[in-house]
Amino acid sequence: MIEIIFNSLDFENDIGPLVRAFFPSEKVEIRTDEAAGAEDPQKKLFVTFDEGSSVTLKWEGEKPAVDSIPWSDERIELKNRIKRSLYHMLSQETGKDLPWGALTGIRPVKLALTAMMEGKKEEDIKTLLQSEYLVSDEKTGVALSVAKKEASLLTDIDRNETYSLYVGVPFCPTICLYCSFASSPISEFSGRVEAYIEALKAELTAACDMMRHKRLVSVYFGGGTPTSLSAEGISYIMDHIIKNFDLSHLREWTVEAGRPDSIDEAKLLAIKERWEAAGYRIGRLSINPQTMNQKTLDLIGRRHTTEDIVRAFETARRIGIDNINTDIILGLPEETIDDVRHTADEIINLSPENLTVHSLAMKTKSRLSLQWDEWRNYTYRNGDGIMAVARGAAEKMGMEPYYLYRQKNMAGNLENTGYAIPGKEGLYNMLIMEQWHDIMAVGAGAASRKMYYDNEMGSWQSRRCENVKNIDEYIKRIEEMEDRKRMIFLK
Ligand code: SF4
Numbered sequence: 001m002i003e004i005i006f007n008s009l010d011f012e013n014d015i016g017p018l019v020r021a022f023f024p025s026e027k028v029e030i031r032t033d034e035a036a037g038a039e040d041p042q043k044k045l046f047v048t049f050d051e052g053s054s055v056t057l058k059w060e061g062e063k064p065a066v067d068s069i070p071w072s073d074e075r076i077e078l079k080n081r082i083k084r085s086l087y088h089m090l091s092q093e094t095g096k097d098l099p100w101g102a103l104t105g106i107r108p109v110k111l112a113l114t115a116m117m118e119g120k121k122e123e124d125i126k127t128l129l130q131s132e133y134l135v136s137d138e139k140t141g142v143a144l145s146v147a148k149k150e151a152s153l154l155t156d157i158d159r160n161e162t163y164s165l166y167v168g169v170p171f172c173p174t175i176c177l178y179c180s181f182a183s184s185p186i187s188e189f190s191g192r193v194e195a196y197i198e199a200l201k202a203e204l205t206a207a208c209d210m211m212r213h214k215r216l217v218s219v220y221f222g223g224g225t226p227t228s229l230s231a232e233g234i235s236y237i238m239d240h241i242i243k244n245f246d247l248s249h250l251r252e253w254t255v256e257a258g259r260p261d262s263i264d265e266a267k268l269l270a271i272k273e274r275w276e277a278a279g280y281r282i283g284r285l286s287i288n289p290q291t292m293n294q295k296t297l298d299l300i301g302r303r304h305t306t307e308d309i310v311r312a313f314e315t316a317r318r319i320g321i322d323n324i325n326t327d328i329i330l331g332l333p334e335e336t337i338d339d340v341r342h343t344a345d346e347i348i349n350l351s352p353e354n355l356t357v358h359s360l361a362m363k364t365k366s367r368l369s370l371q372w373d374e375w376r377n378y379t380y381r382n383g384d385g386i387m388a389v390a391r392g393a394a395e396k397m398g399m400e401p402y403y404l405y406r407q408k409n410m411a412g413n414l415e416n417t418g419y420a421i422p423g424k425e426g427l428y429n430m431l432i433m434e435q436w437h438d439i440m441a442v443g444a445g446a447a448s449r450k451m452y453y454d455n456e457m458g459s460w461q462s463r464r465c466e467n468v469k470n471i472d473e474y475i476k477r478i479e480e481m482e483d484r485k486r487m488i489f490l491k
Helices: 012-022 075-094 108-117 122-132 137-154 193-210 231-244 265-278 294-299 306-318 337-350 384-396 427-433 471-476 478-489
Strands: 002-006 028-031 043-050 054-059 162-169 215-223 252-256 283-286 324-330 354-359 400-405 416-420 438-442 447-454 459-466
Touching: 002 012, 012 028, 012 075, 054 075, 108 122, 108 137, 108 400, 122 137, 137 400, 137 427, 162 193, 162 231, 162 427, 193 231, 193 438, 193 471, 193 478, 215 427, 231 265, 252 265, 252 427, 265 283, 265 306, 306 324, 306 337, 324 337, 324 384, 337 384, 354 384, 384 416, 400 427, 438 478, 447 478, 459 478, 471 478
Parallel strands: 002 028, 002 043, 162 215, 162 438, 215 252, 252 283, 283 324, 324 354
Antiparallel strands: 043 054, 354 416, 400 416, 438 447, 447 459
16 A cells, blocks of 8 residues: 655645556555554655645655655646656656656546647647656657547537537446446336436426527437337437437437447337438447457456347448447456457457547446455456557558547556547547537436636636436436536526
8 A cells, every 4th residue: 555645635636646557556545644544554655735835755764756846826837846746756666657647637638639729839739748747759649649630520619509418328238347337237127217218308308498509419328328228218219309409410429339238120220210310421329349259248247249249230230320339448357468459350350430449447336346356366458569459450440549538547557549430530529528518418327517618717617517326316306407407507
């Protein structure tokens, strides 16, 4: 265990994650009271603020490894100075460098994109990423190329006048080992799924009324796995949207059909017919193998076969669905680089239009974290070599990276990257990741976001509201969910 002892709490949400990134297998605790700590931590890091003068970083029993940090009244400047010094100290201690340097947030591209939108030159953005945030050459290149792609795809979407609609269906056939979403096995809700769909319908009606003054550009059905519902259930919700919302500006409607064991021809046909009713070629389907190795699928609790994945894909193609995303996860238990190569080869055979490459993240609410004692002896391999296999597969399929984000506690402290054949990029992914415009989100556990430009701060800010995660509570308190939205969208 590593303890970080602050003389007063400040920047702990920046300092803690950076220490964790250098010591991924250690527990890191933050304290202000040294005496309350563990009896024998492996290391203690002291962070001492001398307000108005300096900040000192020091390991217990050692001289400060870096000079004390001069104070700045500009909080961002002070934060960056602390993170750079801490990075050097941790790098010295561990002999490691991190590809994303001192950047610990989830959106490394945002900095580059914001600078680009402000008209800064590419060279200056490169300098910003490398000198201010210590980002590696390679990741600087990735951030710049993704930011350029996003800038070209997002600039004609008016940030004030448009919005996206997210519809959450919190059911799955079974729950995956690493899942931290608010999803439940659909078999446990028999008899109540209809009530959920009715609550969703009511919330959609209210949402539509609240957003009449804006143009809807993308719809995303996620969860959960929306195709866990019957063909009738899916059609009912999609028809309600088609009937009520103005879809004349709609550019994309994604449906997550993540689990092949939830897909059949009747459901895919129902979805495709509704896409066609909403506007030709707006449909995007996500079929998510995560891995094409059967032993891993069994281990992570996905009760289907690799053949099911291929069959689902073939069905979608046969009925004419021409924009399919596949998600894979790197760092799954016991997977070697050869396993990842096998997955990559199989995905190339499927020839999707999008490939989203995730690095396994240890989410606190997942079974993987909660039952860690049971899983700790498995191996979790990820790194540049494995990422390169996935990147190579994307390149072979003619894809380019178009969005990128990070999560806390990711294996290898790397990133998730969305690749797409040019012209087939998932618009919603970019809009949500860059906090581009309003997201009206309905369904249990769904989080809505209202964006506004803050003149005083000179930047875009957001107000969020969340629906309750518990499905029965959501159904019971649906009017309250609608009121929560009114509070942020009609303010
Ligand atoms: S398919 Fe996705 S939402 Fe469903 S259990 Fe697996 S990780 Fe969770």
